[in-house]
Amino acid sequence: MTERETEVRPDADPIDRVLAAADARAGGYALFRSGALAIQEDAAESGVIDGDQLDRDERQALRRVAGLSTELTDVTEVEYRQLRLENVVLIGIHPQGGQTDAENSLRELAALAETAGAVVLDGLLQRRSHPDPSTFLGKGKAQELRDIVASLGADTVVADTELAPSQRRALEDVVKVKVIDRTAVILDIFSQHAKSREGKAQVELAQLEYLLPRLRGWGESMSRQAGGQVGAGVGMGSRGPGETKIELDRRRIHTRMARLRKQIKEFAPARESKRANRARNAVPSVAIAGYTNAGKSSLLNRVTRAGALVENALFATLDTAVRRTETADGRQYTLTDTVGFVRNLPHELVEAFRSTLEEVERSDVIVHVVDASHPDPVSQLTTVRNVIGDLGARDIPEIVVFNKADLIDDNARLALRGLEPDALFVSARTGEGVDELLDRISQTIPRPDIRVELLVPYDRGDVISSLHEHGTILSTSYEEAGTRVVALVTAAHEGPLGAFQTERAQAAQVSD
Numbered sequence: 001m002t003e004r005e006t007e008v009r010p011d012a013d014p015i016d017r018v019l020a021a022a023d024a025r026a027g028g029y030a031l032f033r034s035g036a037l038a039i040q041e042d043a044a045e046s047g048v049i050d051g052d053q054l055d056r057d058e059r060q061a062l063r064r065v066a067g068l069s070t071e072l073t074d075v076t077e078v079e080y081r082q083l084r085l086e087n088v089v090l091i092g093i094h095p096q097g098g099q100t101d102a103e104n105s106l107r108e109l110a111a112l113a114e115t116a117g118a119v120v121l122d123g124l125l126q127r128r129s130h131p132d133p134s135t136f137l138g139k140g141k142a143q144e145l146r147d148i149v150a151s152l153g154a155d156t157v158v159a160d161t162e163l164a165p166s167q168r169r170a171l172e173d174v175v176k177v178k179v180i181d182r183t184a185v186i187l188d189i190f191s192q193h194a195k196s197r198e199g200k201a202q203v204e205l206a207q208l209e210y211l212l213p214r215l216r217g218w219g220e221s222m223s224r225q226a227g228g229q230v231g232a233g234v235g236m237g238s239r240g241p242g243e244t245k246i247e248l249d250r251r252r253i254h255t256r257m258a259r260l261r262k263q264i265k266e267f268a269p270a271r272e273s274k275r276a277n278r279a280r281n282a283v284p285s286v287a288i289a290g291y292t293n294a295g296k297s298s299l300l301n302r303v304t305r306a307g308a309l310v311e312n313a314l315f316a317t318l319d320t321a322v323r324r325t326e327t328a329d330g331r332q333y334t335l336t337d338t339v340g341f342v343r344n345l346p347h348e349l350v351e352a353f354r355s356t357l358e359e360v361e362r363s364d365v366i367v368h369v370v371d372a373s374h375p376d377p378v379s380q381l382t383t384v385r386n387v388i389g390d391l392g393a394r395d396i397p398e399i400v401v402f403n404k405a406d407l408i409d410d411n412a413r414l415a416l417r418g419l420e421p422d423a424l425f426v427s428a429r430t431g432e433g434v435d436e437l438l439d440r441i442s443q444t445i446p447r448p449d450i451r452v453e454l455l456v457p458y459d460r461g462d463v464i465s466s467l468h469e470h471g472t473i474l475s476t477s478y479e480e481a482g483t484r485v486v487a488l489v490t491a492a493h494e495g496p497l498g499a500f501q502t503e504r505a506q507a508a509q510v511s512d
């Protein structure tokens with residue numbers, strides 16, 4: 001064993017960790033402590049993880065959660081998770097003239113890092129047309145970064161773009177702390193938040209896809225010969241002579257990925273049948289879509305008192321939540337909370353979004369929530385609309401809602417109004433505009449418009465209540481054989497009512 005190998009704890013093997021994590025993941029494996037993906041090993045090497053780590057996490061976690069809970073006191077039925085912290089410095093580059101965009105992007109990265117449980121100490125932007133092929137930042141800036149990192153006591157640098165494995169290595173060598181990229185942060189957040197089996201499988205697959213091309217970037221300890229190093233679940237006999245650890249890892253990852261893909265395929269029918277059920281019930285569905293952190297879950301809570309998870313964190317919702325509610329005139333519909341959109345979503349993650357986006361695809365109405373207090377609402381609107389377009393859902397009626405209206409002044413309102421004249425201003429926090437939104441939803445969801453006349457026996461109360469829920473009752477009268485009802489229903493609902501349609505009703509329909 002070389003010196004290096006003795007430094008690396010056996011449980012620090014990232015491959016083992018990711019592969020084993022599917023079962024042991026109750027709390028999610030976190031980037032910023034016991035680490036996801038490539039990061040762990042480096043942390044162990046640089047001695048970041050030591051006996052004090054837990055203590056420090058403990059202290060910081062407490063502080064953080066206290067802050068969170070005051071933030072959330074006015075939101076009903078709040079759940080929050082314990083966050084783990086690490087001190088990070090963000091870096092990014094931008095071409096000439098791209099400064100504002102780069103700043104917004106860095107701000108979003110800061111929010112992402114905080115969501116993942118980090119404390120952001122500083123952010124650095126360098127103007128240059130292309131990343132430095134060797135160290136991402138230019139040589140001088142990299143040195144500067146090292147000094148900043150040292151003086152702030154940061155333990156992680158997060159780059160606002162995807163880094164090539166070699167860039168990551170080279171930059172680490174200069175700044176002396178671990179370096180990760182935006183995708184790794186997003187993946188980590190996903191893994192902390194995925195709750196359903198399907199969500200977890202999607203995220204794990206995304207992580208492995210991210211991991212695969214980066215295996216070589218992890219330095220000597222990854223590419224050493226397998227002899228003497230037997231990872232969990234790998235039998236002695238499963239290696240050929242001279243096969244390197246990296247090849248072995250690669251094969252294990254491929255096997256695992258194949259299994260995950262198969263699993264995910266098997267989930268699809270369940271989702272289909274859930275949706276088919278909804279379609280059969282003829283309950284119109286409204287999807288709440290929008291940029292991450294726009295306040296979708298808060299709004300859903302406001303509207304349904306549903307108690308969906310709300311956090312001041314990006315990507316609070318990874319799996320969709322569906323709630324049933326009704327219009328003022330008693331027509332039922334479903335409201336679906338969805339995962340937040342983010343711009344430049346890494347391609348590894350697109351599939352992980354798929355299952356939630358399908359809800360948007362099949363909805364009757366999209367409530368598009370925009371954070372009115374965001375510095376760049378236009379790009380939020382555009383990002384979301386582009387994705388909706390990609391899904392082929394552009395023809396679904398859209399209600400644009402500027403949320404967090406409590407945070408903006410009249411000028412900002414005016415500007416936003418100019419941007420989207422038909423948009424509504426609401427605040428999930430104060431309740432402003434919520435009634436208006438409910439009105440608008442009620443006007444926009446498909447209305448029952450087929451007139452039927454029925455004679456419903458008195459022992460079929462269920463038929464009458466389903467008419468109340470899904471149709472509009474125009475008149476009722478009570479006869480010896482049952483209740484005579486004239487109602488408007490949707491096409492999907494008309495079929496099952498056939499047995500109760502009266503001759504007179506059919507005649508009436510013809511003469512109408």
Ligand SMILES: Nc1nc2c(ncn2[C@@H]2O[C@H](COP(=O)(O)OP(=O)(O)OP(=O)(O)O)[C@@H](O)[C@H]2O)c(=O)[nH]1
Pocket residue numbers: 071072075290291292293294295296297298299309310311312313314315316317318338339340341403404405406407426427428429430
């Ligand atoms: N001031 C103010 N804050 C709000 C309002 N609505 C939501 N928030 C806050 O914004 C943060 C994000 O809200 P969420 O409802 O979790 O946002 P989301 O769109 O569901 O986010 P993801 O699920 O991560 O995509 C929370 O801290 C909320 O308390 C509002 O109307 N006014």
Ligand SMILES: [Mg+2]
Pocket residue numbers: 296297298309315316317337338
């Ligand atoms: Mg949410």
